[in-house]
Amino acid sequence: MKTNLKDYTIQELAEITTGFGEPKFRAKQIFEWLYRGVRSFDEMTNLPKAFRERLNEKFSVSRVKIAKKFVSSIDETRRYLLQLDDDNYIESVLMKYHHGYTICVSTQVGCAMGCAFCASTRGGKVRNLTAGEIIDQVMTVGEDLGDRISNIVLMGMGEPLDNFDNVMRFLENVNSPHGLSVGQRHITLSTCGLADRIYELADRQLQITLSVSLHAPNDEKRSDIMPVNRRYNIEKLMAACRYYIEKTNRRISFEYTLISGVNDTETEARELLKLISPMLCHVNLIPVNRVRETGFSASGAAAVERFRGILEKGGISATVRREMGADISAACGQLRAAAENLA
Ligand code: SAH
Secondary structure (H helix, E strand, O other): OOEEHHHOOHHHHHHHHHHOOOOOHHHHHHHHHHHOOOOOHHHOOOOOHHHHHHHHHHEEOOOOEEEEEEEOOOOOOEEEEEEOOOOOEEEEEEEEEOOEEEEEOOOEEEOOOOOOOOOOOOOOEEEEOOHHHHHHHHHHHHHHHOOOEEEEEEOOOOOHHHHHHHHHHHHHHHHOOOOOOOOHHHEEEEEOOOHHHHHHHHHOOOOOEEEEEOOOOOHHHHHHHOHHHHOOOHHHHHHHHHHHHHHHOOOEEEEEEEEOOOOOOHHHHHHHHHHHOOOOEEEEEEEOOOOOOOOOOEOOHHHHHHHHHHHHHOOOEEEEOOOOOHHHOOOOOHHHHHHOOOO
16 A cells, blocks of 8 residues: 555655655655645645656545444534544544534554543554555644534544654644644643653643543552553653643643542542642543443543542632533544444
C-alpha cells in the first residue's frame, strides 16, 4: 500500500522532496495542498507535472471514508464510523458546544490497555493509526459538517501515548499555520497513565491540555479496573503529573468515571481529594457509560453530587460531564464494537 503524505511533518516532507531532487520549498507547497483538502496529486497545480507523477507512484493523498453517520436529535452530536484504507474501522464523535465544535478522535484501532469499563479495548489493539489517519478524522468530519472544528480531544478509541510518535506528528500538523491551524490550547490529550510517556510529553513543552484517566483513588481499586496501574502505580503516575505541571505550567485535568458501588463512596471522594489536593488540576466526573457485558452501571445523581461536593469543598474544581448523543450511543467505542461484533 502507498504511504499517505499526511503521515509526515513538513521537515519529513522536505527530506522526501530533496530525495526526488526537488528543492525544499516544494515540501511547503505540498503540505499546504494537503491541508487544503486535495484528493489527488493533479490538484497540486504549482508542482511540475513530472514530479506529481513520480509522487503518485509512491505516495497517496487518500482519505478515510465515512461508512456510517448518526446525528443525535437531542443535541446534534454526530457519530461517525470511518473506514480506513485497509478496511479497519474507527470512530469519531463531533459535539456542539456554545464555544464551537469539538471533535473526539481515535488514535488506534482498538486498544491494548484493557480498562474493565471500556468498549474500545474488548478486541485488543489491532494497530496504531498513522498521523494522517488521525488528522483525516478532523478534515473529513469538518468537510461533512461544512463548518470549522475549533477543539480537538484525543479521547476516542486507543491510547494516544501508546502511539507516541504518530500522535506527536499529528499535533505538529494540526497546529501548524500551514496545516489546520488549531491552537495547542484547543487540544486535549487523554491518557490512561503511561507515566514514562508523560515525562516525554512534558519535555516537549507543548501548551495542550493533558487529561489523565484516574478513575480510582488507590492502587488496589485502580489495578482492579485499570491493568495499566500494575505497570505505573498511582505514586509513579502522580510524580509524572507533577513533572508535567512544573514543565508546562498547565493545569491537568483528571477524568474520574463514577461506577455505582465501585469507586463512588464518600470515603473514595475524600481519598481522591487527599491524593490530588496540592495540584494545579481540575476533575471531570463522568457517570460511567454502560457497555454491554462489563456489568458496570452509573452512579445515581445523588452519589454524583455528593462526590462532586466533597471535592469542591476541599478546594478542587470538579464538573460533571454532560452526557451527549445519548440516543445514538456516542460514547466510548460502542459503534465500532457493534459494527465488528466485539461487544
Ligand atoms: N486511552 C485514553 C483515551 C481514550 S478513553 C485514556 O484512557 O484516557 C477516553 C476517556 O473515556 C478515558 O477517561 C476513559 O477512561 C473513558 N471511558 C472509557 N470507557 C468509558 C465508559 N464506559 N464510561 C465512561 N468513560 C469511559
